[in-house]
Amino acid sequence: xxxxxxxxxxxxxxxxxxxxxxxxxxxxxxxxxxxxxxxxxxxxxxxxxxxxxxxxxxxxxxxxxxxxxxxxxxxxxxxxxxxxxxxxxxxxxxxxxxxxxxxxxxxxxxxxxxx
Amino acid sequence: xxxxxxxxxxxxxxxxxxxxxxxxxxxxxxxxxxxxxxxxxxxxxxxxxxxxxxxxxxxxxxxxxxxxxxxxxxxxxxxxxxxxxxxxxxxxxxxxxxxxxxxxxxxxxxxxx
Numbered sequence: 001x002x003x004x005x006x007x008x009x010x011x012x013x014x015x016x017x018x019x020x021x022x023x024x025x026x027x028x029x030x031x032x033x034x035x036x037x038x039x040x041x042x043x044x045x046x047x048x049x050x051x052x053x054x055x056x057x058x059x060x061x062x063x064x065x066x067x068x069x070x071x072x073x074x075x076x077x078x079x080x081x082x083x084x085x086x087x088x089x090x091x092x093x094x095x096x097x098x099x100x101x102x103x104x105x106x107x108x109x110x111x112x113x114x115x
Numbered sequence: 116x117x118x119x120x121x122x123x124x125x126x127x128x129x130x131x132x133x134x135x136x137x138x139x140x141x142x143x144x145x146x147x148x149x150x151x152x153x154x155x156x157x158x159x160x161x162x163x164x165x166x167x168x169x170x171x172x173x174x175x176x177x178x179x180x181x182x183x184x185x186x187x188x189x190x191x192x193x194x195x196x197x198x199x200x201x202x203x204x205x206x207x208x209x210x211x212x213x214x215x216x217x218x219x220x221x222x223x224x225x226x227x228x
Contacts, residue, residue, distance in 0.1 A: 032215055034216075036219070041221075042221055042222075043119070043121075043205055043219040043220050043221040043222045044158070044205065044207075044219040045219070046216060046217075046218060046219075049215065049216060051215060090157055090158070092157075094215060097171075098171055099170070099171060100163050100170055100171020100172075100212070101163075101171075101212060101213055101214075101215075102148060102160040102163060102171065102173070103148075103150075103158070103160065103207075103217065104160075105157030105158050105159075106157050107155075107156060107157050108155075108156075108157050
């Protein structure tokens with residue numbers, strides 16, 4: 001079965017510093033990987049996805065993610081954090097079982113950017 | 116282009132009651148998926164509707180049921196509510212059942228007392 005793991009419940013970073021939010025995956029076949037962000041009292045907003053091609057994927061709000069097949073990781077990064085980046089981040093993998101495409105989500109990582 | 120909308124925003128029910136949550140998919144999208152997000156957890160897949168037919172189901176009991184209408188809007192119905200049903204319910208739409216990106220609505224916060 002497909003799965004993703006987010007090993008950190010919370011990540012704290014100072015404003016202006018680079019940030020990394022970690023995600024590792026376990027899939028059979030080629031993974032379809034996603035990052036979503038959730039602000040308080042809001043739904044999930046799509047940030048970026050990896051399907052195939054370049055291992056460095058650029059997304060919304062200056063975020064990017066690096067796909068690493070040998071380490072089975074898909075870490076989210078941003079060169080310079082903003083206080084407004086503080087939110088809950090979810091990594092997800094697309095799963096196809098019983099004829100249905102659905103997402104399997106990680107447990108989420110709360111990012112706190114300190115002024 | 117209109118995004119995914121959900122109603123109501125918040126809802127409070129008591130154990131044993133029934134609830135209906137509604138979702139309007141993004142324009143042009145014919146597939147709707149429903150997820151349950153318990154506090155402090157990632158979203159869990161409930162089921163998916165494609166062109167008015169259920170197209171797959173997660174590990175949820177039959178008291179969770181749904182509908183999709185000809186305009187591709189959707190309802191999630193939960194019967195015999197339990198305390199553990201308290202959660203944020205998210206609807207996501209996509210261009211097709213095989214499309215790789217799902218777009219989420221703001222969710223409905225259900226509290227069961």
